[in-house]
Amino acid sequence: MHARKRTASILGMVLTMLATLGVSLALSPPAHATQVFTDIAYAPAQPAGSRGHLLDLYLPSGGITPRPLLIWHRGSAWSSDDGKSRADEIAAVFNAKGFAVAGVSVRSSTQAVFPAQVHDVKAAIRWLRANAATYQLDPNRFAMMGDSSGGWLTEMATLTGGVAALEGTVGTTGVSSALQTGLAFYSPTDFLQMNAQNLPGGGLDHDSPVSPESLLIGCAIQTCPDKVALANPVNYVDANDPPLLFLHGQSDFLVPHGQSVLLYNKIRTSCGNAQFISIPGADHGMADVMDPARFGTQTTYTTTNCGSTTQTGTPNPTWETFERHLRGGLKMGTSCQVSYARTTWTDGFTGTVTIRNTGTTPIDRWVLTWSWAGNQQVTTAWNATVTQSGTQVTARDAGHNAVIGASSSTSFGFEATYSGTNAVPADFKLNGIPCAITTG
Numbered sequence: 001m002h003a004r005k006r007t008a009s010i011l012g013m014v015l016t017m018l019a020t021l022g023v024s025l026a027l028s029p030p031a032h033a034t035q036v037f038t039d040i041a042y043a044p045a046q047p048a049g050s051r052g053h054l055l056d057l058y059l060p061s062g063g064i065t066p067r068p069l070l071i072w073h074r075g076s077a078w079s080s081d082d083g084k085s086r087a088d089e090i091a092a093v094f095n096a097k098g099f100a101v102a103g104v105s106v107r108s109s110t111q112a113v114f115p116a117q118v119h120d121v122k123a124a125i126r127w128l129r130a131n132a133a134t135y136q137l138d139p140n141r142f143a144m145m146g147d148s149s150g151g152w153l154t155e156m157a158t159l160t161g162g163v164a165a166l167e168g169t170v171g172t173t174g175v176s177s178a179l180q181t182g183l184a185f186y187s188p189t190d191f192l193q194m195n196a197q198n199l200p201g202g203g204l205d206h207d208s209p210v211s212p213e214s215l216l217i218g219c220a221i222q223t224c225p226d227k228v229a230l231a232n233p234v235n236y237v238d239a240n241d242p243p244l245l246f247l248h249g250q251s252d253f254l255v256p257h258g259q260s261v262l263l264y265n266k267i268r269t270s271c272g273n274a275q276f277i278s279i280p281g282a283d284h285g286m287a288d289v290m291d292p293a294r295f296g297t298q299t300t301y302t303t304t305n306c307g308s309t310t311q312t313g314t315p316n317p318t319w320e321t322f323e324r325h326l327r328g329g330l331k332m333g334t335s336c337q338v339s340y341a342r343t344t345w346t347d348g349f350t351g352t353v354t355i356r357n358t359g360t361t362p363i364d365r366w367v368l369t370w371s372w373a374g375n376q377q378v379t380t381a382w383n384a385t386v387t388q389s390g391t392q393v394t395a396r397d398a399g400h401n402a403v404i405g406a407s408s409s410t411s412f413g414f415e416a417t418y419s420g421t422n423a424v425p426a427d428f429k430l431n432g433i434p435c436a437i438t439t440g
Contacts, residue, residue, distance in 0.1 A: 032095035069141065141180055144158060154184040181244070189263040298317065335357075339354040367396050
């Protein structure tokens with residue numbers, strides 16, 4: 001009896017620790033969010049009065065529309081039905097970068113066992129995609145991010161697109177639940193190997209009947225390996241998966257670092273696309289793996305198209321690195337160059353704009369924006385749909401030229417009127433990122 005009480009007490013402390021070791025960024029509310037919608041029910045509450053079928057949505061001010069979407073779920077060892085918490089802190093970072101952010105909750109393991117949590121997140125994705133036009137979201141650019149059990153949920157959602165057995169019937173159906181990319185922090189990936197990978201000094205007894213993993217599955221994990229296998233992200237890896245970035249501290253006391261090693265090796269041998277950042281000395285927490293004091297010490301493993309590379313000291317685990325991954329996975333472009341040429345005559349000119357993708361990932365669908373310094377007014381255009389509001393110009397691809405491969409380019413032209421100055425625009429932004437400018 002005393003042993004059971006002591007086990008329950010230890011578990012309670014662990015669950016509390018896991019619930020508080022998530023993202024803590026000490027950021028202000030999202031200054032770039034123009035609209036915040038809270039407690040949207042993407043499905044009826046189950047059980048009644050619970051929070052596991054709610055989401056919050058943060059829409060940025062400015063930027064291009066439709067907007068890319070980043071879904072966030074906070075880890076809690078599956079003990080909480082409020083995984084959307086702290087989405088405001090994620091929005092404080094990514095609204096400013098032009099992303100909409102959705103904080104999504106799913107049912108806790110005390111409310112429902114696996115696969116309910118995956119059914120829930122897929123229902124939320126389906127609801128967001130079905131309502132994309134209402135909130136000006138891009139249904140083809142959905143990403144997800146989470147830490148710990150939220151990282152597990154991110155990996156499950158990212159790696160199981162098209163797995164019918166995990167769709168469930170929660171909420172909206174008949175809409176794709178696929179993600180285009182994922183970003184996960186210190187996630188469990190193969191439950192049955194966790195105890196063997198614990199740090200020499202100890203760690204959580206994952207095999208215990210009251211461990212977070214056992215409570216999620218509904219049985220002591222070593223006694224029901226077939227059920228556990230269905231909950232292991234590593235078992236869903238194949239070459240067609242979206243690109244995944246994941247990070248793990250080598251001193252993680254709660255989720256062994258080896259869990260991410262297993263996942264990376266499976267993706268590499270499956271000819272998938274992934275980047276794994278391993279941080280020495282870091283424990284279980286976003287503040288720990290993103291600590292600037294550790295910058296330059298990390299090892300980064302990258303696998304693409306059946307090839308792999310290893311780098312030491314770069315890239316640092318920063319929001320800029322994460323944005324670059326998301327933009328690449330969403331095929332928005334990570335760097336660009338614009339060449340701008342004019343042929344002028346009295347009161348008018350033609351402009352030719354050449355966009356070059358200087359990044360390493362393809363761009364699929366593009367929007368180029370710029371502002372005039374004078375009173376230029378576009379009157380017609382070709383190879384792009386060009387609109388103007390005041391001095392702000394927006395050019396969208398014409399469909400046939402929507403894809404710009406890495407190190408490739410596309411061009412469009414326009415005719416415009418002007419009087420007085422006809423200076424070259426000082427800034428061009430491609431899908432929201434500034435481009436280097438050359439003139440001819």
